[in-house]
Amino acid sequence: MTEVKETAAGVDRPLTPRQRARTQTIADIVRLGRQHLATHGAAALSLRAVARDLGVVSSAVYRYVESRDELLTLLLIDAFGELGDEVDTAVGQAPEGDHRARFLALGRAVREWALREPASYALLFGSPVPGYNAPAERTTGPGTRVIVSLVGILDAASRAGQLSVPADGSHQLPPTLAADLAAIRSEFGLDLPEELVARGVLVWSSLFGAVSFEVFNQYGPDTFRVPAELFDHHLAVLAGIAGLRAHASR
Amino acid sequence: MTEVKETAAGVDRPLTPRQRARTQTIADIVRLGRQHLATHGAAALSLRAVARDLGVVSSAVYRYVESRDELLTLLLIDAFGELGDEVDTAVGQAPEGDHRARFLALGRAVREWALREPASYALLFGSPVPGYNAPAERTTGPGTRVIVSLVGILDAASRAGQLSVPADGSHQLPPTLAADLAAIRSEFGLDLPEELVARGVLVWSSLFGAVSFEVFNQYGPDTFRVPAELFDHHLAVLAGIAGLRAHASR
DNA sequence: GCTAAGTCAAGAGCAGCGCTCTCTTTTGTT
């Protein structure tokens, strides 16, 4: 392995020890950053504190991380990735044909991750950190995994003929909105009718609304003794909104 | 009016000039705080900056406001009050018997206020400010006005016999949740059946989920060209969820 | 009218922050 560096101008020589050490240090910084995020919140995230925990003087971390904002970006990507992984795993464990179960698994996975990592959740879905603008080219990819997964579930259900546009629901779509929804349909090659794409977006935002209320403590402290029950009820109703009927024949 | 101070040991002598000046200064501090909140965000709210704008040395503001957290509390109460007022006004302008219109007015009022005052909205419904705990005894009152208004609308509709529990929706409620919902029913003397109280809570959190997604820019920048259309569509679906049928005879 | 109590602004100071610059040490490579 050591000799391979002879591939002189080769495209991918396998990392010098320096590069290895550097990568490891950055990973340590992100790990410590996550700890601080969890214990003190995003606004209190301090490069100096991370440096202390790293056993290094404050200015040294600037060799690895350009700025506090850069660290926030790394944490953002890290968190999006973790959420996406957990959602994918949960959805993958549900039976392939049971689209309603897959939707419920997605929702529960989001909630459980959010409750386990409230600081990371707040970073992703709470108030934007003032003065910080996430670089879209690095964050939109990881940031869209949940909605892509959700739309994928609905589309699969639609193709399987198991999605019914609710009876009450044939609201007339205004033209601009219809065009925007049509653009989404074609961009993702969806089978879903536009009305159900719109409902998918509603379900998406409602899901995160419910999670946010719970994570951010908008319900009183003692109003709901078993919040998971309330959340499951919400999920069941939302599944209906999206057109996923309660355990159909299959 | 000026002589009235003669009511010596009376319960409410009409404010000494000192008290008047003090009240005015506190109001000024809140006003400047709101400006800073709007321009720089909650985390960057700085008493020193407020002091500068007030034309006073930094330590002087501590005579009026106990701490930065105290100022946050004042801003919180101020914002809750403003949101509550706007919602009440909007709901009040809709025809008394048209419960669906009242609901739509409530939702639009929330959205419009949130888009107009994104920083205040973030303070109320975004990530909790780390290290800050809102004093419940001062904030729960103003903080519950929207949900109280929403539940009031649904209850009025229910009493008028215009609320129908949706056909698809008779989900069995687990016992603890049912008990919690029953407690809410009796606390507010509601006519609403428990299933519809639960749906009211869902609609509540969904409403704020939709507003948060828009205010916090979770949709891409160009996904929906007329967000109001999407929001109105969401509101229409949510009205259905809550049991408010589309413009029934009334 | 004068004195005592209460009120308030100012300034210095502490510890923490992000970030930059310069200088020294370490480390991998030749």
Next chain:
DNA sequence: AACAAAAGAGAGCGCTGCTCTTGACTTAGC
């Protein structure tokens, strides 16, 4: 062994929230 690149150390700038002391001023009671 010699050298250049990388990394750490330290000082320093301007900012933050907050505390404490000092001095000026306003109000209230005798």
